[in-house]
Amino acid sequence: MQKAFRHDFNKLKRLPPYALGEVIALMRAARRAGEDIIDLGMGNPDLPSPPHFVEKVAEAAANPKNHRYSESRGIPNLRAAITEWYARNHGVELDPDGEAIATIGAKEGFSHFVLMTVGPGDVVLCQDPAYPIHQYSVIIAGGDLRAVPLTPDSDFIENLDTAIKRTWPKPKVLVISFPANPTCQVVDLDFFQRVVDFAREHDLMILHDFAYAEIAYDGYKPPSILEVPGAKDVAIEFTSLSKSHSLAGWRVGFACGNREMVGALARIKSYLDYGMPQAIQIATISALRGPQDIVEHNVREYKERRDALCDGLSQPGEGQWVIEKPKATMFVWARIPEAFQHLGSLEFSKVLLKEAKVAVSAGIGFGETGEGYVRFALVENKHRIRQAVRGIRRFLRDAAPRD
Numbered sequence: 001m002q003k004a005f006r007h008d009f010n011k012l013k014r015l016p017p018y019a020l021g022e023v024i025a026l027m028r029a030a031r032r033a034g035e036d037i038i039d040l041g042m043g044n045p046d047l048p049s050p051p052h053f054v055e056k057v058a059e060a061a062a063n064p065k066n067h068r069y070s071e072s073r074g075i076p077n078l079r080a081a082i083t084e085w086y087a088r089n090h091g092v093e094l095d096p097d098g099e100a101i102a103t104i105g106a107k108e109g110f111s112h113f114v115l116m117t118v119g120p121g122d123v124v125l126c127q128d129p130a131y132p133i134h135q136y137s138v139i140i141a142g143g144d145l146r147a148v149p150l151t152p153d154s155d156f157i158e159n160l161d162t163a164i165k166r167t168w169p170k171p172k173v174l175v176i177s178f179p180a181n182p183t184c185q186v187v188d189l190d191f192f193q194r195v196v197d198f199a200r201e202h203d204l205m206i207l208h209d210f211a212y213a214e215i216a217y218d219g220y221k222p223p224s225i226l227e228v229p230g231a232k233d234v235a236i237e238f239t240s241l242s243k244s245h246s247l248a249g250w251r252v253g254f255a256c257g258n259r260e261m262v263g264a265l266a267r268i269k270s271y272l273d274y275g276m277p278q279a280i281q282i283a284t285i286s287a288l289r290g291p292q293d294i295v296e297h298n299v300r301e302y303k304e305r306r307d308a309l310c311d312g313l314s315q316p317g318e319g320q321w322v323i324e325k326p327k328a329t330m331f332v333w334a335r336i337p338e339a340f341q342h343l344g345s346l347e348f349s350k351v352l353l354k355e356a357k358v359a360v361s362a363g364i365g366f367g368e369t370g371e372g373y374v375r376f377a378l379v380e381n382k383h384r385i386r387q388a389v390r391g392i393r394r395f396l397r398d399a400a401p402r403d
Contacts, residue, residue: 011139011140011142014139014140015139020041020042020361020365023041023346023350023353023359023361023362024041024042024359026354027039027041027353027359030354035357036357037357038357038384038385038387038388038391039359039379039380040358040376040378040379040380040385040388041359041360041361041377042361042377042379043181043331043377043379044248044377044379045242045243045248045330045379046379046380047246047297047298047301048246049245049247049249049250050246050293050294052287052290052291053247053250053283053284053286053287056282056283056286057250057279057280057283060283061277061279066279066282068278069274070274070275070276070277070278071274072266072269072270072272072274072275073101073102073266073269073270074101074102074254074275074276074281075102075278075281075282076096076097077282078102078281078282078284079096079097079101079102081284081285081288081289082094082100082256082288083095083096083099083100083256084288084289085288086100089214090223090224091227092226092227092256094226094256095259098259099232099258099259099262100255100256100262101254101262101265101266101269102252102253102275102276102281102284103253103254103255103269104251104253104273105240105242105252105253106210106211106238106239106240106242106253106254107240107253108251108253109238109253109255109265110133110134110137110238110255111133112268112272113207113236113255113261113264113268114137114173114207115137115141115268116264116265116268117172117173117205117261117264118138118141118142118143118173119141120142121169122141122143122172122173123143123144123145123146123167123169123170123171123172124143124144124145124146124172124173124175125146125148125160125163125164125167125171125173125174125175125204126147126148126174126175127156127175127176127177127180128148128149128150128366128367128368128369128370129150129182129183129363129366129369129370129373130147130150130177130180130366131177131181131182131211131366132365134175134209135175146163146167146171147367147368147369148163149369150180150183150369151369152185157191157194157195160198161198170202170203171204172204172205173204173205173206174198174199174206174207175207175209176208176209177208177209178191178208178222179212179216179222179326179328180329181211181331182331182361182366182370182373182375183333183370183373184327184328184329184331184332184333186216186222186327186328189223189227189228192223192225192227192231195225196225196228196230196231196234196235199234204234205234205235205236205261206234206235206236207235207236207238208225208235208236208237209237209238210222210224210238211238211242211243212328212329212330213239214243214244214295214299215244215328215330216299216327216328217299217303217306217325217326217327218327222328224237225237226256226257231257232258234258235257235258235261236255236256236258236261236262236265237255237256238253238254238255239254239256240252241253241284241287241288243298243330245287245294245295245298246294246298250280251276251280252280252284302330302378304382305378305382305385306325306326306332306378307325308382308385308386308389309323309332309376309385309388310323310324310325312385312386312389313389313392317393318393318396318397318400319392319393319397319400320393321337321392321393321396330377330378330379331375332375333373333375334374334376335372336363336373336374339400340399341372344362344364344371344372345362345363345364345370345373345374346364346365348362348374349362349374352374352392352395355395355398356391356392356394356395358391358392360376360377361374361375361376361377362374363375
């Protein structure tokens, strides 16, 4: 009889259960049963990539020169195009050889940087709620995570100050992301100045996820932390073209900032990968240097979806759910109606799926501070979002307590 081996995956033991997994499993079961479920849970962009990008990929892929290994940090022309994007959009001058690196999406670059720079005994401060990889990458790297509440009724810098006073050993890294996923919170350049000053005072590396750099509305323009004078002394910023240019499936991102931090990421990537396929890198140059109509189109589309959801749910009458409109991201962060707060975000998400036929993400899946909220992803067209609004309002009306 063959001996059964028991494998011990220590790092997996440190990862918490996937909080959104239950809702996803219920959604799939409902769809298999023939139910029409509107999925506003996962932030998977549905808008198509620009034609000139796809054509350039096909053209470059046909050239045998692009069938070989590429450069893990990005070919020179791509790194030059990245720095041009920063100069054009944010007035930030960067050295393409030492202060910019291409990544296989922002998530890959972020998680590999943490893996390279964080180890057992290292403490990382991270805003909470947060995009899951911001927290879980620290756990995977073996570091110690300290969540810092990001709430509308408190000052985040004051919360940071409290956290650092209560933490030993002294934290090494601060992870932030604005415009924020999932909360949609936005900040101005003065906020980043305070963050940079705080990092200088406490000798912290700043990791800023800037994935929603160009998805903003109502006249708001998200600043880059690198616009702050001296930010390059302490910060690295991770950016993605997944949402702004509809390149999610192509895995296109980049990281820029502090020369040593960019160099650390380049070092670990040289061991782990050969970068994006070269045909995609070449096409990304055309996306950065070519027409930017796609960005304007996507922003307009997400804004219309945002308005359809928020205006539809907030309209007076039975089943009303008043939700604040976000100024950025492709999400809507909503406090659960008071009558359902006792359920908690995960159970409320399950009920919403069962009764309204709409899937959303439970706030608890983004950290303890996310409890009491749900996140809508604007990844269905306006017709489907209006259908979701009707289903949700009908559920809230029918479930409302009667006198």
